[in-house]
Amino acid sequence: TSHHPLFQVILGLQNAQEGSFELPGLHVEAEGVDLGVAKTDLAVNVIERYDDTGEPTGIEALAEFAEALYDRSTVEGFAMRWVRLLEQLVADPSAPIGRAELLTGPERDRILSEWNDTSAERNDGTSVEAPAETLAGLFEARARRTPEATAVLFAGTRVGYGELNARANRLAHWLIGRGVGPEVLVGVELPRSVEMVVAVLAVSKAGGAYLPLDPDLPRDRRNFMLEDAQPVLVLDPDAMAQDVSGRPETDPPRGAALHHPAYVIYTSGSTGTPKGVVVTHTGVAALARTQVRRLGVSPGSRVLQFASSSFDVAFGDLCTAFAGGAALVLPEPGQLSSEALLRLLADAEVTHVQLPVSVLRALTFDGVESALPRLETVVAGGEVCPPELAARWSAGRRVLNAYGPTEATVCVSTHTVTDGEPSSGGVVPIGRPVADTRLFVLDAGLRPVPAGVSGELYVSGPGLARGYLDRAGLTAERFVASPFEPGARMYRTGDLARWSTDGRLEFAGRADEQVKLRGFRIEPGEIESVLAGCGGVREAAVVAREDVPGDQRLVAYVVPEKSEGAAVALDPATLVARLAEGLPEYMVPSAVMVLDRLSLTPNGKLDRKALP
Structure with missing residues (x-):
């Protein structure tokens, strides 16, 4: 599944006449082998x-390809185009x-319409909460x-839906009394706990x-977020200690509509500075509807919240x-x-869990297939998922490879792994779009590219x-x-991606310098900006390296x-400590x-590939 180390593609032209010749009683000509x-x-x-x-x-053109990287239908498509x-x-x-124009009319319709058709999922009759609802x-x-059903399990404590609703209602009435409503931000600075959910x-x-x-955020980053977002108040342990026992336990009047921000x-x-993504209740409702269907979550399921609140x-x-x-x-915490x-x-x-690929890899051991009999569904995300890892976890349970940026509310596509399925280029596809979502792989002119071609x-x-x-400005950029939907x-x-010939999306890397590490999106420029602010540093560069596969x-x-x-003498340990003061742990x-x-490089840009 690895590429040729020097060059990957050869185009040769043989424009001399074929070297056939005659010998006494014998005609000789070239024969391909x-x-x-x-x-x-x-x-x-x-x-x-x-x-x-x-x-x-x-x-006449003859094509020769590595079967570990391409399938025959993909190469035939290259030739046709x-x-x-x-x-x-x-x-x-x-x-x-x-x-x-590389695409025929039917190809264009297949890529833009057929492979984006989610009507079957939308009309499958699944009983889920009404779609037009806020959280x-x-x-x-x-x-x-x-x-009476269990809503939260934490540290040996069980909280039912009714009790959790009453506690949240009391706090909600207290918040309303302090001016909280639509378009108002409220910070929540609490460790993982029932209080955080409340x-x-x-x-x-x-x-x-x-x-x-x-x-656990560094103080500098926390202070930037508070200054940038300007929340009306912050619910920290001190704020949660307020006595709200006298507040009503009834549901408050509906405050937000679907177009209002949810988080x-x-x-x-x-x-060099983080940016806040404003997600509305419309996105949250669509996410909840999709995840329940695709993951098979129902009363009696237990869903682990592994990721941090940020x-x-x-x-x-x-x-x-x-x-x-x-x-x-x-x-x-432990x-x-x-x-x-x-x-x-x-x-x-736990019956359902979503984990970064690196965490799944760390959890894998001989016998993991049978060690967790209640685990029904595993969702891998955040990083490229190797087929062997997905196959290991899919024995006796469902494994989905999921993809989605924060700007599109967590998840826009999934692929359900099946035993013995072929993989292209040694990676698990990110699948097809979730309900009501459309995915386009486009060139620089916003035109769809053919299957097998990255865009x-x-x-x-x-x-x-x-x-x-x-x-x-950044939002407009x-x-x-959309040129496809008025x-x-x-x-x-x-992100770069390509369609396979059977209509599955495959992740192909980044179009810029952004990297993903343990499921977190990281802009090296932000780390470089902090480094450049350290005394004695003239220039800085940050790269993601994988000297050992999977690490x-x-x-x-x-x-x-x-x-x-x-x-000037620079101490690496001191620089790491300085970075830890201003960046989250995963960015250090x-x-x-x-x-x-x-x-x-010859054009004056940083040559990241030449870094030792």
Whole structure:
């Protein structure tokens, strides 16, 4: 499944007449021999053919490909589109190549419509809460229906839907009295606990938008988020200690509509500062509806919330559990290591879990297939999933590979792994779009590219965020008008993807320098900006390295300033400590290397591939 180390594609032209010749009583001519081995990923040999008089009769192309990287239908598609391109160039030699149309009408319809058709899922008759509901309305309906059912399990404590609803209502009435309502942000700075769930529900019931502030965030990042978002108040342990016992336990009047913000999540920013993504209740309702269907969550299920509150998947786990009438299982601080997490999955009888690929890999051991008999569904995400890992976990349970950016409300596509399925290029596909969502793989001119060809992935549908908080320019840059749906928007993910010939999406990397590590989106530029602010640092670069397969890590490179002609001494440990003061743990490089200079490409850009 690996690529050729020097070059991957060869195009050869054989334009000399074939070397046939005559010997006494013998005619000799060249005969092609299939060696059964591909020398490169893809080789195309174009041969000019001649008749007996030496006049050219046309050209013939022979393609040789590595079966571990391509399937026959993909290469046949390449050939068909190449011929189509040549025909258009011959018909109008003066036409710009960029205007040539590679797709036939049926191909275009298949890519834009057929592979984006989710009507079967939308009309499957599944009984899920009414789609036009905020998180508060969805939870209240479930609490009225099954008040005694378990809603949250944490540290040996069980809280039912009815009790949780009453506690959230008391806090919601208190929040309303302090001016919380639609378009108002409320920070929640609480460790993982029942109180944290109460706070999130209360903010939604009051009509406000939830701003997660992980207590483990570095102070500098926390302060930036507070200054940037300007929440009307922060629910921290002191605020939660307020006596709200006299407040009503009844559901407050509905405060927020579907178009109002549900939460704001901050993600890494390429300019050196994080940006807040404003997600509406429309996206939350669509997410809950989809996840319950695709994951098979129902009353009696137990959904683990592994991700920290600063990650949108944590909110997705909460919505999925409550939409399906399941119990949300919260791990204690010491239960996130591999061994402790396995014990929690077994002891709490967790049925559904969503984990980064790196965590799944760390949990894998001989016998994991039978060690967790209650575990029904495993969702892998955040990183490229290798087929062997998915196959290991899929024995006796469902494994889904999920994909989705924060700007499109957690999840836009999934692929259910089946035993013995073929993989293209050694990765598990990210599948097909979820209900009411459309996915487009486009070129730089916003035109769809053929199956098997990489392009930038765009998303449209109800899950699209409103945009970036107080960043109108960036919102306009990333959320663009759709040329395929009048009045609709698309989100530019910055991810590269390609359609397989059977209509499954495959992740193909990033179109920019952004990386994903343990499920977190990271802009190296943000880390570089903090490094550049450290005393004595003149230049900085950060890359994600994978020297050992499956072990991806961040490495920083710095060039010291000079004082009186000599380089300033830089201590890597001191720089790491400084980064830890201003960045979340997952953004702190595991190593810092001091260099005399950073290598540049011929056009003056940083040559990241030349870094040691």
